[in-house]
Amino acid sequence: MKYDLHSHSQFSDGKLSVAELVQRAADKGVDVLALTDHDTLAGIAPAQAAISELNLPLTLVPGVEISTRWHSFEIHIVGLQVDTENEELNELLGQQQQKRRERALKIGERLDKAGFENTHEQALALAEKAQVTRAHFARVLVAQGAAKTMQGVFKKYLSRGNTGYVPSTWCNMGTAIDAIHSAGGQAVLAHPARYKMSNKWLRKLIGEFSGLGGDAMEVAQTQQAPCERQFLGQLARENGLLCSQGSDFHFPLPYIELGKNLYLPKDCDGVWQRWQSQP
Template sequence: MIKYDLHCHTTFSDGRLDVAELLQRATEKGVDILAITDHDTIAAIAPARDYIGNNDLALELINGVEISTKWESFEIHIVGLNFDPEHPVLQSLLLEQQQKRELRAQEIGARLAKNGYDNVYQDAQALAKSAQITRAHFAQVLVERGVAKNIQGVFKKFLARGKTGYTPSNWCDIATAVGAIQAAGGVAVLAHPARYKMSNKWLRKLLSHFKAVGGEAMEVAQPQQPPTERQFLGRLSQEFELLASQGSDFHFPMPWVDLGRNLYLPKDCQGVWRHWGGTEE
């Protein structure tokens, strides 16, 4: 059985492992086919391909990205897989997204500074190094300063809607993300649909919209997931005639989330890899 992990992150966005560390860990965990899906950037793809070739890793890399979008009052993430990273339409959208991300980061820093938390933006920038600054970087800084016990606590206390550092996003809409991915020859996947804290009625409304604008697949399987949720998402993928994807959404090693861990599709789901001729054998 081929082991696919089609959602993970490096230090080019909010992951903790650099490209080499991530690829080595994927190999150690028995992953056969991996997609690096950093937030609104494809900067990891070229160095990842170089590292795999230079070190003869038994690992196939699928081009990937995770694009942030706005739909209704929700921030929805769309994963793109197996696209041409040089396509100008996709490159243009990602540049716009990166610019929006930087402006948002500056505003978060300004809002925190007004409330007595000085230089958080600068510290987050130093933590991110040459990568994009994400809210996870702000969270890490505030945890290190001792103002919250963990990243989840920072989001709840500082970055959630109505809190001190909350800054509304200005991402593109779902149709724009799907269109750019498809223009580049890729397949558009609705990321982690169970995480958006919406009712089943709203989830079906989201899936209907995603399908209507050309979306082709949805994530069904993740490591830390009740079996009932996986089965439910599998049924939804069939109901909306969407291919099914799987991915760890790996950012750093945790006991319950790791590359390739507990990733399998429910019976009768059609794997997204069939879109590019992959198999389960």
């Protein structure tokens, strides 16, 4: 079975519709796909409908990626196998979405003062019915010639200390974990090696995440050195966490693809092993 337990659609900052996403996942040989858009469950029902209508050999895991604050870091927690109708989870996501709207307005104001025109309006147009994220602003600035790539825009304008950066006010890790558990899901620490922290701080993060009741952490990603995968697997075992894997797919890239290079170290227990009925 090929599991990809971290992906995004146009309902957050992905570029593909849910129908395009599930079709691509099936084309790439993925058997089990988790749709984990940022702070929203809006894409789950349409994705399930698309799988049925297209008659795809694909199992969809209802999921979400929740942004949280931990010390000075923005930490993402993926919820897997969540009940999309759960009141506590939906209340938290509503609060997160309001924070995203307020942050987007402030980012637009800062970029406008820096000489870029109508960035918030253009980001809204790109997002259509989805939430506006920094990725939408990055696409707008690339189109306006601020940088050649989205990565360049983030580095120059949208990261900490730069013109368009606005600090987030997300919930804390414990709140996110509790809401995921209330919805019957598993809380997974997303891409732990991407937070640009020392190993000392990484161990502290994983230890606190586990102590708050976290269930698993992402160990395998598509673009990753084997030594990193082994190290993360070791940290998961040391902290009593299950292991997950996911591409964090937003749109096709030469080095990031649905289902690509996803496997766990041999001594890791997959998060799916605790599911009541595995696909």
